[in-house]
Amino acid sequence: MADTPPPAMPTLADLQHWTWLLGRAQQMMIEQGFDAMRARDPVLPAIPGLTDPETLARTRDFWTDSLTLWQRLLIPQAEPVVETPAQARDKRFKDPRWRENPLFDWIRQSYFLFSDQMLAQVEAVQGVDDKQREQMRFAARGFLDAVSPSNFPATNPEVLEKTLETGGQNLLKGLQNMLADLAKGQLTHTDSTAFEVGRNLAMTPGKVVHRTDLYELIQYAPATENVLATPLVIFPPWINRFYILDLTPEKSFIRWAVEQGITVFLVSWRSADASMKDVVWDDYIAAQIEAIELIRAGLDVPAVHTIGYCVAGTTLAATLAILAARGEADTVKSATFFTAQVDFKNAGELLHFVADDQLALLKTLTTDGFLDGRYMASVFNQLRGRDLIWNYVTNNYLLGKDYAPFDLLHWNGDTTNLPATWHLRYLLDLYRDNLLVEPGALSALGVPIDLGRVETPAYIQAGREDHIAPPESVWVMTRHFKGETRFVLAGSGHIAGVVNPPSAGKYQYWRNADSVSSLAEFIAGAVETKGSWWPDWIAWLRDHGAETVAATGPRQPGEGSLPVLDDAPGRYVRAR
Structure with a gap:
C-alpha cells in the first residue's frame, strides 16, 4: 500500500478563520444563554458582575479584543493594536523582541488586555465603599504585577535567549541569588560590597x-x-x-x-x-x-x-x-x-x-x-512591587545578572x-x-x-x-x-x-x-x-x-x- 501523504498544514487564513469561528460561537452561546434565562423568567434580576449589562458589554469587548490579538498573531500585516502611553513606556517590555516577535507581542498584548479587564471589573463591583474599592485596586495591581509574563522564563524572550546562550548558567546563578536572599530574609537590590558607612557613605566630618x-x-x-x-x-x-x-x-x-x-x-x-x-x-x-x-x-x-x-x-x-x-x-x-x-x-x-x-x-x-526592620522593608517594597520586587526577580533570579552598585538602594536595604x-x-x-x-x-x-x-x-x-x-x-x-x-x-x-x-x-x-x-x-x-x-x-x-x-x-x-x-x-x- 502506498504511503498516505501527510495532511496539508492549514494556512494562516485557515487558522484565522477557525479561530474567529470558535470565538464567535462561544460568544453567541454566552449571549444566548443569558437571553434564555430572561425569557424563562422576565423578572429575573441581573447578577452584578455576571449578567448585568455592563459586564456583558465588557465580555463582548474582551472577546473582540482577544480575536484582534489572534488576528495580529496569525496575520502579522493586520492592523496593529493601539497601545496606551503607559503600555508603550512599560519598562518590563522594553526589549524590542516583545514587539518584533509576533508570539511575544501577542503574549504582551494579551497580558495588557487581561489587566485592563481585571481592573475594570474591580471598578464595576457594586456594594463596596471607597476604602474597600481602593484595597481591591491595590490587591489587583499587586496580583497583576506578579503574573506579568516578564516574570517567567518561558514567556520572557530575553530570559529564553540568555538561557540558550549560557546553557542555563543564568538560571543557576539566579537560583544562587534567590537562595542567598531567602537565607537573609530580604530581597537584595544592589551590590552589598560597594558601599560602607564611614568609607563612602555618611562622610561629612x-x-x-x-x-x-x-x-x-x-x-x-x-x-x-x-x-x-x-x-x-x-x-x-x-x-x-x-x-x-x-x-x-x-x-x-x-x-x-x-x-x-x-x-x-x-x-x-x-x-x-x-x-x-x-x-x-x-x-x-x-x-x-x-x-x-x-x-x-x-x-x-x-x-x-x-x-x-x-x-x-x-x-x-x-x-x-x-x-x-x-x-x-x-x-x-x-x-x-x-x-x-x-x-x-x-x-x-x-x-x-x-x-x-x-x-x-x-x-x-x-x-x-x-x-x-525587614518586615517594614517588605511593606515598602510592596508599595512599588513592579520596581522593587519583580524587576529584581527578573534581573537577578532569571537573567542571573550581577547586582549593580547604587547608594540609595544600599540605604534602602539597610x-x-x-x-x-x-x-x-x-x-x-x-x-x-x-x-x-x-x-x-x-x-x-x-x-x-x-x-x-x-x-x-x-x-x-x-x-x-x-x-x-x-x-x-x-x-x-x-x-x-x-x-x-x-x-x-x-x-x-x-x-x-x-x-x-x-x-x-x-x-x-x-x-x-x-x-x-x-x-x-x-x-x-x-x-x-x-x-x-x-x-x-x-x-x-x-x-x-x-x-x-x-x-x-x-x-x-x-x-x-x-x-x-x-x-x-x-x-x-x-x-x-
Whole structure:
C-alpha cells in the first residue's frame, strides 16, 4: 500500500478563520444563554458582575479584543493594536523582541488586555465603599504585577535567549541569588560590597557630642568662616538610617547645608532591640526637646531651626504643639518638614496595612519587643512591587545578572528595627484613627496635643510622585498650623524628591504664592522652577534669620560644653 501523504498544514487564513469561528460561537452561546434565562423568567434580576449589562458589554469587548490579538498573531500585516502611553513606556517590555516577535507581542498584548479587564471589573463591583474599592485596586495591581509574563522564563524572550546562550548558567546563578536572599530574609537590590558607612557613605566630618539609649547627637564641622547664628537640628525618621541625608558626598544634603554656612546637628536614632520594648512616642518627643535644649545651651543661642523627615516630621509637629502649650515655642525659630504627614485621612497605600488582620499579624512578629526592620522593608517594597520586587526577580533570579552598585538602594536595604509598643500605637492612633488632628485627642509628656497652637514658621515639602506620603496628605498640614507656612511641591517621590542636590540638575519644584484652599488649586496656579528646591529652602531659612557669627569656639565640635564621644557617623548607625 502506498504511503498516505501527510495532511496539508492549514494556512494562516485557515487558522484565522477557525479561530474567529470558535470565538464567535462561544460568544453567541454566552449571549444566548443569558437571553434564555430572561425569557424563562422576565423578572429575573441581573447578577452584578455576571449578567448585568455592563459586564456583558465588557465580555463582548474582551472577546473582540482577544480575536484582534489572534488576528495580529496569525496575520502579522493586520492592523496593529493601539497601545496606551503607559503600555508603550512599560519598562518590563522594553526589549524590542516583545514587539518584533509576533508570539511575544501577542503574549504582551494579551497580558495588557487581561489587566485592563481585571481592573475594570474591580471598578464595576457594586456594594463596596471607597476604602474597600481602593484595597481591591491595590490587591489587583499587586496580583497583576506578579503574573506579568516578564516574570517567567518561558514567556520572557530575553530570559529564553540568555538561557540558550549560557546553557542555563543564568538560571543557576539566579537560583544562587534567590537562595542567598531567602537565607537573609530580604530581597537584595544592589551590590552589598560597594558601599560602607564611614568609607563612602555618611562622610561629612563631625563628632558625636551626646548619647542616650535612644539616640546620638552629631555636630558637623563647619566648612565656612562664618555661619548662621541660628543652628539647625535634623530629625531623620527612625524607621531608616539617617544617612539618606548624607549619602555619597555629591548627594549629601548635610554636606551641602554645612557648605551653605549652617551649623548642623543631627539625631541618629538607635535601632530597637528587646531592651526598647517599652519605648513610646513620648520618648521620641522628649528626645527632640532634649536635643533642642542641648544645642541651645551648648551654643548659647535662644532658638534653633529644625527639620523633620517623614515620621520624625510628624513627631516634630507634636513637639511644636507641646512647646507651644508650655509657653516655649520661641525655642524653635523655624520648622521644615520633608514629606511628613499630620492628617492621615488620605495617607495613601500604607492605609492598606492597618486593617485588623494586618495588625494581628504584626503582633505575632513583635514577641521580642521590637519589629524586625525587614518586615517594614517588605511593606515598602510592596508599595512599588513592579520596581522593587519583580524587576529584581527578573534581573537577578532569571537573567542571573550581577547586582549593580547604587547608594540609595544600599540605604534602602539597610533596615532598622522598631520598638513594638510605639510602632503599633503609631499605626492605630495616627494611621487608623487619625487622632493627631483632633485637638486634645492625644497627649505626650502629660500635655494634650493641639496642632492649632503651632505658630512656628513652617516650610513644608512634598513629592509629586510620593507613594508613602502622598502630596495631598502632606499639603493638608498647611491647614492645621496657625502660623506662616510655605508649601513646595517637588518632582519625584519620597526619597529622590528630597535627595536632589542642585548640582544634579534634575527634576523641578512648584510654588504658588497665592492663598489657596486645596492642592488642586495650588497646582493650577503654581510656578515651576527647574532643578532642586534646596536653594529655595536656604533662601527661606535666611529670611528667618540672616545674622551670622564666626565659626569658632562652640561652633567647632568639641570646643564648647558638648563633649566629643566619637567621630561621625557614630555607633548607632553602624549597629545591626
